[in-house]
Amino acid sequence: MIANSNHARDIAYQLHPQTNFSLHEKIGPTIISRGEGFHVYDDAGNRYLEAMAGLWCAALGFSENRLAEAAAKQFAALPYYQNFAHRTSEPAIALSERLIEIAPVPMSKVLFQSSGSEANDTAVKLAWYYFHAIGKPQKRKIIARKRAYHGTSIASASLTGLPHIHRDFNLPLDGFLHVTCPHFYREGLPGESEEAFADRLAKEIEDLILAEGPETVAAFFAEPVMGTGGCVVPPKGYYEKVQAILRKYEVLFVVDEVITGFGRTGNWWGTQTYDLKPDMISSAKALTAAYQPLSALLLSEPIYQAMKEQGDKIGVFGHGYTYGGHPIACAVGLEALTLYEERGLIAGAQVLGAQLEGRLKALLDHPLVGEVRGVGLMWGIELVRSKATRQAFDPSLKFGLEIQRLAFENGLIVRALGDTLIMTPPLIITPEGIDNAVDRFTKALGLGLDLLATKGIALDKAA
Structure with missing residues (x-):
């Protein structure tokens, strides 16, 4: 880490809420430098589709001039x-x-x-x-x-x-x-x-x-x-x-x-x-x-x-x-x-929500997905080790956080709450944005399966 960089200064001076401090000292912060619509950019110029609206809140995205x-x-x-x-x-x-x-x-x-x-x-x-x-x-x-x-x-x-x-x-x-x-x-x-x-x-x-x-x-x-x-x-x-x-x-x-x-x-x-x-x-x-x-x-x-x-x-x-x-x-x-x-965004949330629901519920056939639940533009995808018994992953694996990380590495911001991944995009998201978000999330799930395989963790695939 570069001395006196923003990353180093953050570790030295700022205390982050809802954060593991020891881990933060090792990995440092992700610094978001600007926003555009329902995307944000980090200080290295990487672009992310922000499917959490920050903390469920940036309903108009990140660049509303009005x-x-x-x-x-x-x-x-x-x-x-x-x-x-x-x-x-x-x-x-x-x-x-x-x-x-x-x-x-x-x-x-x-x-x-x-x-x-x-x-x-x-x-x-x-x-x-x-x-x-x-x-x-x-x-x-x-x-x-x-x-x-x-x-x-x-x-x-x-x-x-x-x-x-x-x-x-x-x-x-x-x-x-x-x-x-x-x-x-x-x-x-x-x-x-x-x-x-x-x-x-x-x-x-x-x-x-x-x-x-x-x-x-x-x-x-x-x-x-x-x-x-x-x-x-x-x-x-x-x-x-x-x-x-x-x-x-x-x-x-x-x-x-x-x-x-x-x-x-x-x-x-x-x-x-x-x-x-x-x-x-x-x-x-x-x-x-x-x-x-x-x-x-x-x-x-x-x-x-x-x-x-x-x-x-x-x-x-x-x-x-x-x-x-x-x-x-x-x-x-x-x-x-x-x-x-x-802009008709309240009614629009019903239309876009139906699209998001359809795309996410199609993931119920995925071996990792136990339940998809939500309404409007507020959805959770719960991951399980066994779809038949609803057995959860061992908490020590922190599998939800691994999927969150894999999604982030593929340009998508979602939030892991235990082994449930949350999507609550800004109300200004487009149909194309929803498809893009779910495509990236699906890729993260595939990478999650690969990760489990490397750890020797098998899924119970019984129906």
């Missing part, structure tokens, strides 16, 4: 102002209004933050605040799902159901409970139908509420489609059954749309795709197409009214962030929503 122009215009007019104590800016007002207009169910107010973690953290606090306001302060426990991802702040990490997010951080906090991941392929019992699976998982939630005491349970958090948990699509009837239980026991329903919001599932919201009726909705990522850090928490009218009355008792609502509702971020967000609508 977002840059919106930011520059606002930068010149008012580069920063805050939203505390009755003050605000025009972009924050306009974006709040627009979000309420396009909300999937009637919502009352928008509260801005800078990240999805902050939005979900805020939703936890507001659930507690709401029940204090209506005279039920003992309702504090929060239910989420195993394998869910809701962020990495203390509260949102407690919501998250991934062991490495908790381990050695003294998490989750007390009162954060987790139920079975609704992944039929992995969690369904032998001979169990998808409907029976949904019944069993709904009953698990009801049994947990009853065991803990309905008077102590405040909220249930769920992603319409689980993202970092492996692109898990809910079984048929799951949300209908779960929502009935939540209403029965006065448990708030918080829908995490940080990944699924703004077109990812083929609708504006995943809430629409699965007919959800949330009390709060968290959103981020594609809200600004990732060109600025911004999140928005949408609140229903009953929650707002209770908060207003509680604020009258206390004197002030004691929550907020310095950069929440940042005028540049809000201006970019407003332009991003305009572009989604002008």
Whole structure:
């Protein structure tokens, strides 16, 4: 490694999230230097088809001039102002209004933050605040799902159901409970139908509420489609059954749309795709197409009214962030929503998603592919050692990461989550781009078979 190069300086000075530090010191960073449409280029000039939209977020790709122009215009007019104590800016007002207009169910107010973690953290606090306001302060426990991802702040990490997010951080906090991941392929019992699976998982939630005491349970958090948990699509009837239980026991329903919001599932919201009726909705990522850090928490009218009355008792609502509702971020967000609508990208995600689905499901004949699951432009391909028994690869092999590496070496960026490879390309991807991505991925799978052969690892090819 060249002394004082960007690679050497990165290793010397920057700490990367979600990274193995010892490995990073050995291999160094991949430095992305520029973007063009749904492609990015590294500092050596190599071109990659970015089939992850960064981290599920760069919905308009990596070179949208209108977002840059919106930011520059606002930068010149008012580069920063805050939203505390009755003050605000025009972009924050306009974006709040627009979000309420396009909300999937009637919502009352928008509260801005800078990240999805902050939005979900805020939703936890507001659930507690709401029940204090209506005279039920003992309702504090929060239910989420195993394998869910809701962020990495203390509260949102407690919501998250991934062991490495908790381990050695003294998490989750007390009162954060987790139920079975609704992944039929992995969690369904032998001979169990998808409907029976949904019944069993709904009953698990009801049994947990009853065991803990309905008077102590405040909220249930769920992603319409689980993202970092492996692109898990809910079984048929799951949300209908779960929502009935939540209403029965006065448990708030918080829908995490940080990944699924703004077109990812083929609708504006995943809430629409699965007919959800949330009390709060968290959103981020594609809200600004990732060109600025911004999140928005949408609140229903009953929650707002209770908060207003509680604020009258206390004197002030004691929550907020310095950069929440940042005028540049809000201006970019407003332009991003305009572009989604002008260019028909929400409906386009259904058409392109159908193409991606068809190409990926054709891989079910491949000896490595156990399941293909997803909706819209959000897909996961789970790799298995045995298609017949669904046996996974030994975790020490890190086979998913090997396929991710092989794809990268062939100019394709996908993300390995365990042995599930994720494709969530920008909404601006073309039909040709989808074919190119799947062709490169298929090549990576072939190279993966060669890799297994060199290691002497045989697949169980029984049907």
